[in-house]
Amino acid sequence: MMKIPILDLHRQIAPLRREIDNGIRGVIDRTDFILGDQTRLFEKEAAAYCGVKYALGVSNGTDALKLCLSACGIRPGDGVICPSFTYFATAGAIAGIGAIPVFADIDPLTYNISPESVRSILLRDKKRKIKAVIPVHLYGQCAEMETLLELSVKFGLKVIEDTAQAFGAEYKGKKAGTLGDCAAVSFYPGKNLGAFGDAGMVLTNNKKISEAVSLLRNQGDRGKYNHALLGGNQRMDGIQAAVLRVKLKYLDSWNAKRLENALFYNRHLQYLDLVTPYIRQDCRHTFHHYVCRVIRRRDELADYLNKKGIDARVYYPRSLHLQKCFKYLGSAAGDLSESLYASKEVLAIPVFPELKEKEKEYIIDSIKRFFKC
Numbered sequence: 001m002m003k004i005p006i007l008d009l010h011r012q013i014a015p016l017r018r019e020i021d022n023g024i025r026g027v028i029d030r031t032d033f034i035l036g037d038q039t040r041l042f043e044k045e046a047a048a049y050c051g052v053k054y055a056l057g058v059s060n061g062t063d064a065l066k067l068c069l070s071a072c073g074i075r076p077g078d079g080v081i082c083p084s085f086t087y088f089a090t091a092g093a094i095a096g097i098g099a100i101p102v103f104a105d106i107d108p109l110t111y112n113i114s115p116e117s118v119r120s121i122l123l124r125d126k127k128r129k130i131k132a133v134i135p136v137h138l139y140g141q142c143a144e145m146e147t148l149l150e151l152s153v154k155f156g157l158k159v160i161e162d163t164a165q166a167f168g169a170e171y172k173g174k175k176a177g178t179l180g181d182c183a184a185v186s187f188y189p190g191k192n193l194g195a196f197g198d199a200g201m202v203l204t205n206n207k208k209i210s211e212a213v214s215l216l217r218n219q220g221d222r223g224k225y226n227h228a229l230l231g232g233n234q235r236m237d238g239i240q241a242a243v244l245r246v247k248l249k250y251l252d253s254w255n256a257k258r259l260e261n262a263l264f265y266n267r268h269l270q271y272l273d274l275v276t277p278y279i280r281q282d283c284r285h286t287f288h289h290y291v292c293r294v295i296r297r298r299d300e301l302a303d304y305l306n307k308k309g310i311d312a313r314v315y316y317p318r319s320l321h322l323q324k325c326f327k328y329l330g331s332a333a334g335d336l337s338e339s340l341y342a343s344k345e346v347l348a349i350p351v352f353p354e355l356k357e358k359e360k361e362y363i364i365d366s367i368k369r370f371f372k373c
Helices: 009-030 036-050 061-071 089-096 115-124 145-155 207-216 238-248 251-269 298-307 324-329 337-345 357-370
Strands: 054-058 078-083 100-104 129-133 158-162 182-186 200-204 290-293 346-349
Touching (some): 009 036, 009 238, 036 054, 036 200, 054 061, 061 182, 078 115, 089 100, 100 115, 100 324, 115 129, 115 145, 129 145, 251 290, 251 357, 298 346, 337 346
Parallel strands (some): 078 100, 078 129, 158 182
Antiparallel strands (some): 290 346
């Protein structure tokens, strides 16, 4: 029996170890551990990679979201629309600054926020002061940004992209995180571009937002103890920047391999009793996760694969509007039906770039054996 994890960072890091060690050693030699030269260089390189004017290194993806919200003028009591089917940090960041998460449903094909659900909320919800929308580019594929941007103009909303799972993805030729007013990025170690700890980034083409984030992440300090506003301590470490600078050079090749692995799965799983991931033709999917929809016996299949040594996981088993911490918002169990269906049917299997051919074949064979094909 093989043992195949959902992600194997040992395989990724091993060939890069000398480069990474040299980068970390440089930070230690200079002792510029917070922000510093490596962070400034990584910000410049990340901005160039994404094709955006400003990239600001911060402490983690959740803080990046909070900084985006604050820099966009979102205040306590303001409503912010986000999908219910996503990782907790999206809504947690909204609530964390005192704003109100307003949950939207998802598109059943992409699992991303549904523009029609957003439109419906904006048309019917006159009580809450809805000031922004956060589309999450879930699993590595961009949300339907064109329609969401049109809605933002019509209703006067800020658009903050949650690009935690989609750094390097593209929407109609533009990089994820460059389409809205600003974007939050996570470099959590398990991401396609991952640090050696927590790290994040804010992307924007807006100078005022960039200046606000630069202040907010560093105690609101303009220098020489001149605090222009109430900020926090949300800065990127130099060591994380050094690691990310090395790994950024390999990101496109890693993402290409993830897509290759995903297409291999799609070819071999298409006639089974499951739905393979939908790939938009006008987007570049980076496959942070390869997620199937298993209409029947999802949990049985997950148990079977795990017993075969294959790390199969559910992202995400409970929609956010049903989480206990958001009970005060009053969402009912019957709300947001597509989000509920997805939480009961999705299953992720390993898709990381370093998968070996025999491992992919073992995964396919195991799934076929479960369905007795």
